[in-house]
Amino acid sequence: MTNTYYEFFCPVKVIAGKAALEHIPYELTGRAARRPMIITDKGVRAAGLLDPVIMACEESGLDIISIYDDVPPDSSTTVVRDIAAIYREKSCDSIIAIGGGSAIDTGKAVNILVSEGGTDIAEYTGAGLIKHPLKPFFVVPTTAGTGSEVTSVAVITDEKKGIKLPFSSSFLLPDAAVIDPRMTLTLPAHITAATAMDAMTHGIESFTCMAKNPLSDAYATSAIRKVSESLLHVMDNPKDTDGRLALAQASTMAGIAFSNSMVGLVHSLGHATGALCHLPHGLCMSVYLPYVLEYNLETIRGPLGELLLYLEGPEVYAITPAERRAEASIAAVRKLRDALYKRCELPRTLRETGKVNESQLDQIAEMALDDGSIMFNPKEVTLADVRAVLNNAWG
């Protein structure tokens, strides 16, 4: 018998599809919550995305007690402390986070403070410090990519110390994730593309990295298929509700996959590049994905070849000889990136981003090597390896 062993956990209720937002009041009362607080950012509010949520609650006789709409793109310990103070002052009893990764992470962190007590979120950093269920918490993602609605981690910046604090506990998971196509309908083209490539990367990395397992594999392949089938269609028809819903579901499925089987070198490089060059996460994923797959190729030939079925469909899979499928999968990823470049100039190389200096590559390499996700990369990565991948990705 082999040493095969894995864990899989996802207790989040997924509420997805047409008029999903209108289920929020019912879910709130199901957890005896009467005084919800909304945590979101200015962009979401300006796009009018709060209106259907507020309307849905009012129609059920449920008032939103407080709305905090000033979450910055990189949420901080001060922001979390301020929101927790408002929550307490207004005697709220539940949280609805509406937005992308930052608003969702902020919601998770605020929930720790208002449930566990205290004003300094830094006290709860690390893994396993939270031992009790937290306040009722609901998440409505407005981008289709991060998968934060189904992950048990949050990252908050400590401005004073200039470091990022990770929080990890299964109690951070929301009671429900509400996936409504109305929330992503107005997403601009380049954000649609970048976030979908993040979801694609979550799927591909969880299927090819060290902690892959049969359950996360099922979610990963479904997510990859949905992104492959829908992304270009949505780029050409941004108002297509079905396509938008497909991408949003893909993002959630990829989130479930990677939160159980982790990600690898694409994310190590992406985290480092994001921190040093302030590039959006999804964009970094799209840039690095094919170069890292090429680097890992010989170690992941089997699983990567299998992915051709989900990337290109059964016809292409069937006519491609088994020993060429892994390469064909990488080619499919490149083809998709070219198509996105044509539609919204989503960069394919570091040079094309215009935000990275060649002199920064050494620093990116060193930082990537210390990133936690590198532990799950199927190949043991050295500094020279990372540097070589960066050279290729430079363009």
Add this chain to the structure above:
Amino acid sequence: MVIKRFQPIASRAKRQYVALMFQVMGRALQAVSEVDQEVQQEAQALPEGFLFEMMVMPDGASLVVEHVGDGRLHYHGSSAPRPVNVSIRFKHITHAFLVLSFQEKTSVAFANDRMLVDGDVSYAVRMTRVLNRLEAFILPRFVATRAIKEYPKNLHLPEKLISAAQIYLKVATHFIQTARA
């Protein structure tokens, strides 16, 4: 009945083996940090006084090393002089045994949720690289490839033999010193 009586003995053997391996690894970590440049380079990025612990939950065997500066690691035995900075915790003695008897690679054990990391993850990643380097050094190649993801390319046989001999020697003298003290 017979089985019931055997289990504690097997379990005790596992416990003793893990405790012994922690001692060997602790001493070897100190020794390898004195002779190997690559390990020194890795360790240099750790703050001085940085404490690293590997332990079996809930309060089983453990090993504690400290970075005392210049990339040198000091083995503290099984207890730390103050709260540790990074702790790698095996969820159960069986998981520690799998890894320390080289039946499961460290990286696989991580991937398999066999252990938890508490503390700064980037330092934990760095310490994993040091452990990999150590395992490649002190183990015969066929065992080492089982213990780590990849056998380092820059570890040639003569270098390995000399280094390994040096490390064994250092471990041995360290053992004797401790026994005497």
